[in-house]
Amino acid sequence: xxxxxxxxxxxxxxxxxxxxxxxxxxxxxxxxxxxxxxxxxxxxxxxxxxxxxxxxxxxxxxxxxxxxxxxxxxxxxxxxxxxxxxxxxxxxxxxxxxxxxxxxxxxxxxxxxxxxxxxxxxxxxxxxxxxxxxxxxxxxxxxxxxxxxxxxxxxxxxxxxxxxxxxxxxxxxxxxxxxxxxxxxxxxxxxxxxxxxxxxxxxxxxxxxxxxxxxxxxxxxxxxxxxxxxxxxxxxxxxxxxxxxxxxxxxxxxxxxxxxxxxxxxxxxxxxxxxxxxxxxxxxxxxxxxxxx
Amino acid sequence: xxxxxxxxxxxxxxxxxxxxxxxxxxxxxxxxxxxxxxxxxxxxxxxxxxxxxxxxxxxxxxxxxxxxxxxxxxxxxxxxxxxxxxxxxxxxxxxxxxxxxxxxxxxxxxxxxxxxxxxxxxxxxxxxxxxxxxxxxxxxxxxxxxxxxxxxxxxxxxxxxxxxxxxxxxxxxxxxxxxxxxxxxxxxxxxxxxxxxxxxxxxxxxxxxxxxxxxxxxxxxxxxxxxxxxxxxxxxxxxxxxxxxxxxxxxxxxxxxxxxxxxxxxxxxxxxxxxxxx
Numbered sequence: 001x002x003x004x005x006x007x008x009x010x011x012x013x014x015x016x017x018x019x020x021x022x023x024x025x026x027x028x029x030x031x032x033x034x035x036x037x038x039x040x041x042x043x044x045x046x047x048x049x050x051x052x053x054x055x056x057x058x059x060x061x062x063x064x065x066x067x068x069x070x071x072x073x074x075x076x077x078x079x080x081x082x083x084x085x086x087x088x089x090x091x092x093x094x095x096x097x098x099x100x101x102x103x104x105x106x107x108x109x110x111x112x113x114x115x116x117x118x119x120x121x122x123x124x125x126x127x128x129x130x131x132x133x134x135x136x137x138x139x140x141x142x143x144x145x146x147x148x149x150x151x152x153x154x155x156x157x158x159x160x161x162x163x164x165x166x167x168x169x170x171x172x173x174x175x176x177x178x179x180x181x182x183x184x185x186x187x188x189x190x191x192x193x194x195x196x197x198x199x200x201x202x203x204x205x206x207x208x209x210x211x212x213x214x215x216x217x218x219x220x221x222x223x224x225x226x227x228x229x230x231x232x233x234x235x236x237x238x239x240x241x242x243x244x245x246x247x248x249x250x251x252x253x254x255x256x257x258x259x260x261x262x263x264x265x266x267x268x269x270x271x272x273x274x275x276x277x278x279x280x281x282x283x284x285x286x287x288x289x290x291x292x293x
Numbered sequence: 294x295x296x297x298x299x300x301x302x303x304x305x306x307x308x309x310x311x312x313x314x315x316x317x318x319x320x321x322x323x324x325x326x327x328x329x330x331x332x333x334x335x336x337x338x339x340x341x342x343x344x345x346x347x348x349x350x351x352x353x354x355x356x357x358x359x360x361x362x363x364x365x366x367x368x369x370x371x372x373x374x375x376x377x378x379x380x381x382x383x384x385x386x387x388x389x390x391x392x393x394x395x396x397x398x399x400x401x402x403x404x405x406x407x408x409x410x411x412x413x414x415x416x417x418x419x420x421x422x423x424x425x426x427x428x429x430x431x432x433x434x435x436x437x438x439x440x441x442x443x444x445x446x447x448x449x450x451x452x453x454x455x456x457x458x459x460x461x462x463x464x465x466x467x468x469x470x471x472x473x474x475x476x477x478x479x480x481x482x483x484x485x486x487x488x489x490x491x492x493x494x495x496x497x498x499x500x501x502x503x504x505x506x507x508x509x510x511x512x513x514x515x516x517x518x519x520x521x522x523x524x525x526x527x528x529x530x531x532x533x534x535x536x537x538x539x540x541x542x543x544x545x546x547x548x549x550x551x552x553x554x555x556x557x558x559x560x561x562x563x564x565x566x567x568x569x570x571x
Binding site: 007008009010011012013014016017018020021023024025026027028029031032035084088090091092093094095102104105106107108109111112113114115116118119120121122123124128129130131133134137163166168171172174175178179220224226227231245248252253258261262265266268269272273276277 | 298299303307311314315317318319320321322324325328336340341344382383384386387389390391394395396397399402405406409410411412413414415416417418419420421422423424439440442443445448473477498501502503504505509519520521523524527528536539540542543546547550551553554558561562565566
C-alpha cells in the first residue's frame with residue numbers, strides 16, 4: 001500500500017455516514033431555504049416570490065398566535081420543570097433503597113412516547129371521563145373543562161408536559177450533584193455554615209453548568225412542542241393551543257402550501273438556533289469562570 | 294474524588310412533599326391500568342367504574358385478536374432495531390475515521406457534522422418528506438429507518454470515545470501487518486462496547502418513541518408504528534372500540550419500552566453523568 005492510498009482511505013470510514021448526512025440532512029436544509037422563497041403547492045416547483053412568504057407570515061395572525069402560544073407554554077414549562085427537577089435531585093441524592101425506588105418512579109414517565117402520554121392524560125383531564133373529573137365530582141365541585149376552555153388549555157398541556165419530561169432533567173441534576181467534591185461540603189461544615197448557606201454557596205454555584213444545560217435543552221425542546229397539542233386539542237379551542245410546529249404541520253400537510261410552510265420552518269429554525277448558540281456561549285463562559293477560580 | 298451523596302435524614306415535611314409528588318406521577322399510570330382492565334360497556338358514560346371490580350383481561354385478549362396492534366408492534370420493533378443497528382455501524386465507522394485516521398479535509402468535514410447538532414428536525418422534516426416522496430420510499434421500512442441514521446450526535450459521541458483510546462494500540466497492530474479495517478474491527482471496536490451500549494439504548498428509545506416522521510411517512514395503516522397507530526386509535530376513539538380497549542393498547546405499547554428501561558437503567562444514568570460533566 002502506498003502512502004497516498006493510506007491518506008485517502010480514511011475517507012472510506014466516514015463516507016457512508018457523510019453521504020447519508022448530505023443527502024438526508026444538508027440537502028433538505030438547503031432545499032427548504034430555496035423553497036421558502038417560492039410559492040409552491042402540491043403540483044410542480046412553483047415560482048420565485050422573493051421574501052413574499054416571510055412578509056405574509058409577519059402579517060398572518062394565525063402564525064403570530066401560534067408563536068405567542070409556543071413562547072407562553074415554554075415559559076410555563078421550563079422554570080417549573082427546572083425547579084422541580086432540582087428539588088427532586090436534592091431530595092433523592094441518597095444511597096437509600098427508598099430514594100432509589102422514588103428516582104425510578106419520577107423517571108418512569110420519560111420513557112413513554114408522546115402518543116401514550118396524551119392517551120393517558122386525555123382521560124385524566126377530560127371532564128366527563130377523566131380522573132380529575134371524578135376527583136372533582138367526589139369533592140362536589142364542577143369538573144373543569146381543561147381541554148376546551150381557552151384560558152385553561154395551555155396550562156393543561158404544560159402540566160402534561162412537565163409530568164412527561166421530568167425524568168431527564170432530574171437525572172442530569174443528580175449527576176451534577178454527585179460531581180461536587182465531598183471536601184467542599186466538609187469545609188462548609190467546618191465553617192459551621194447553615195444548610196441554606198451551604199446550598200447557596202456550594203451546591204448552586206457548582207451546578208451552574210448543569211442548570212444552563214437543563215434550561216437550554218428544555219427550551220429548545222419545548223419550542224418544538226407538537227404532539228401534545230396536535231393529539232389532545234388539535235390546536236383548539238379556536239387556536240388557543242396551536243403551537244408553531246403544529247402551524248407548520250397544518251400548513252404543509254393540511255393545506256399543502258409548501259413554500260409558506262418552509263418559510264415558517266426557517267423562522268422556527270432561527271429561533272432555536274439562537275437558543276442553541278446562547279447555550280454554547282453561556283456554557284463557555286461558565287467554564288472560563290470555573291477554570292479561573 | 295468521592296461522590297457526593299447526602300447522608301442526613303430528609304425532614305418529614307420534605308418527605309411528605311416527595312411522596313405526594315410520587316403519587317401524582319403514579320396516579321395517571323394506575324388510572325390507565327385500571328381502565329384497561331374494565332369491560333368497554335361498563336365504562337360507557339361512567340369511567341368511575343374503573344375504581345371497582347370486576348376486572349377482566351378481555352381487552353388484552355382482544356389486542357392479540359386484532360391483527361393491527363400486533364402488526365404495529367412488529368413495525369416498531371423492525372424500525373427501532375434497524376435504526377439502532379444502522380446508527381451503531383455508521384457512527385462507529387465514522388468515529389474511527391475522525392478520531393484515529395488522517396485524511397484530506399478531515400477537520401472541515403468534522404465541523405460540518407458538528408454543525409448538524411444545531412439543526413432542529415423541524416427545519417428539515419418537510420423537505421425530507423419531499424425527498425422520500427421523490428425516491429418512492431414512503432410506507433416502507435427503509436423510509437422509516439433512514440432519517441434516523443443521520444443524527445450527528447452518534448458520530449460526535451463515538452469520535453470522542455475513540456480519541457481517548459491510546460494510539461499505541463493501532464501502531465502495534467500495524468507492525469503486525471494488520472489492515473486499517475482489521476485494526477478497527479479487531480482492536481478498537483471491542484474496546485468501545487460501553488459506549489456502544491449507551492448509544493444503542495438512547496437510539497432505541499428515541500426511535501421507538503418517534504412520532505413526527507412516522508406520522509407523515511407511514512400513511513398506510515399496515516405500515517404504522519405503535520406511536521402512530523395509537524395516535525390514530527385515539528383520534529377515532531369516539532367511533533371505535535371503546536375506552537378499556539384503548540387503554541389496554543396504551544399499556545401494551547408501553548411494556549416493551551419499560552422493559553428496555555429496566556434492563557438498561559445503568560447505561561441511561563451513566564450517559565447523564567457524562568452529559569453533566571461535558
